[in-house]
Amino acid sequence: MSRPLRTVPARLLALAMAAVTLTACSQAPAAQETRQAAAPQPGFPVTVENCGRELTFDQPPSKVVTGYHPSLETLLALGLGDRIAGRTFFGESAFLPGQKEQYDRIPQISETIMLPQKEVMLAQSADFVLDNAMASFDAAGGYATVEELDAAGSPVYILGGWCSPEEVLRFTIDDTFTDLRNLGKIFGVPDQAEKLVGELQAQLADVKKRVEGRTPVKVLATDGGKGPVNAYGGSGITQQMIALAGGENVLKDVKGDYTEVSVEKVSASQPEAVLVSDYATLRGEDMPSSPAKAEEAFAIAKNSPAAKDKRYLALPVAAQHPGYRNILAVTDIARFLHPDAFAQ
Known part of the structure; x- marks a missing residue:
């Protein structure tokens, strides 16, 4: 990544x-x-x-x-x-x-x-x-x-x-x-x-224990786009981090990792939460901010629980490439999806 x-x-x-x-x-x-x-x-x-x-x-x-x-x-x-x-x-x-x-x-x-x-x-x-x-x-x-x-x-x-x-x-x-x-x-x-x-490994075990038995949260992972949407399918790093954190990727049936998905597919996915790839270094006309990309997703999936609650997490894009941060990101995503599990 x-x-x-x-x-x-x-x-x-x-x-x-x-x-x-x-x-x-x-x-x-x-x-x-x-x-x-x-x-x-x-x-x-x-x-x-x-x-x-x-x-x-x-x-x-x-x-x-x-x-x-x-x-x-x-x-x-x-x-x-x-x-x-x-x-x-x-x-x-x-x-x-x-x-x-x-x-x-x-x-x-x-x-x-x-x-x-x-x-x-x-x-x-x-x-x-x-x-x-x-x-x-x-x-x-x-x-x-x-x-x-x-x-x-x-x-x-x-x-x-x-x-x-x-x-x-x-x-x-x-x-x-x-x-x-x-x-x-x-x-x-x-x-x-x-x-x-x-x-x-202890961090992963702790997350697993905390989210075990909880209903998975339906997650849309996106890198923005008004059509087609740059999103993450059912293979690769992002898919695994979502699953380990107690989420369910709404695009898990889409082949591939980073890929383009139709507006219709995203609109029908009904996510309860959105993960947005955050590029802290690049900002400009061709690289919208994370809040802007989240709003794009909410506008497409406008009747979804995520859109109604404006619920999104800006995920550093470095966490979506191989490296030890992948495991740290699992904890961050789990805290976002299941805050009650980390209340104690």
């Missing part, structure tokens, strides 16, 4: 992936020779699988470049901010507590949420690249490909396995835990990763 001054909208990164394929490749000999020359470290080498490729590390990365927001905040959550040498722009995005200060200290290498163009990217000499979509590795867009970065000793890891449109639809919350454990191995901090996984 977007960014500043007129670039590909973060939530639409999944659509951009349709034009990009990830070719299986192994780490470049040059990168391997560099690592073999380094002094061996306890617990290394480690090998993880990502996007059908095996990535082997003889030592923890120390010069990391991160892409869109969820990739940066996932590393920060693991306490790895000091390893990040460059990051993309997402300005006034919805930062988690304490992360904006860390974001400000990391050098910015791109004026958009996308990684920089090929020459600039290769010049970073990164020893690890973390992102959550394939759009920033599209040669047709002037970006360095996964293969080119790999050959330069900058192996790429894609969060959530969002390596193809099909894999976007197959994403499960468990993929987030796999990512955290893999990153823990790669950076030599498996205990930190396991601790974070345990905390997040």
Whole structure:
């Protein structure tokens, strides 16, 4: 699953992936020779699988470049901010507590949420690249490909396995835990990763206990539009977050994740609550605010309980892309849908 001054909208990164394929490749000999020359470290080498490729590390990365927001905040959550040498722009995005200060200290290498163009990217000499979509590795867009970065000793890891449109639809919350454990191995901090996984699993268990037995709230998840409507169907991250939070996606029978849905379909869906993708960074004529998008939804589903109650939640779009924030968002959505369950 977007960014500043007129670039590909973060939530639409999944659509951009349709034009990009990830070719299986192994780490470049040059990168391997560099690592073999380094002094061996306890617990290394480690090998993880990502996007059908095996990535082997003889030592923890120390010069990391991160892409869109969820990739940066996932590393920060693991306490790895000091390893990040460059990051993309997402300005006034919805930062988690304490992360904006860390974001400000990391050098910015791109004026958009996308990684920089090929020459600039290769010049970073990164020893690890973390992102959550394939759009920033599209040669047709002037970006360095996964293969080119790999050959330069900058192996790429894609969060959530969002390596193809099909894999976007197959994403499960468990993929987030796999990512955290893999990153823990790669950076030599498996205990930190396991601790974070345990905390997040406990949050999910708490939400499940609180909403269990309650009538699911009918939810429309939308990114705006007066016709057709940009909305979220029955596959992918948003669908799962709604279900885990005690909701029922009114478009669960619609194939796909982020997709276009007819006005008639939305009008007949009768949601009791609306989730609106919130792009805090981009605002303008082509990027309406969350309240404006909510009003669009209410106008289409005008006789619905959600419209009558003006009931909506602005959900940071970063939470709708792979990253550890997915689990935090489940709690936020559950509190919105079932406030009484969190009253105690």
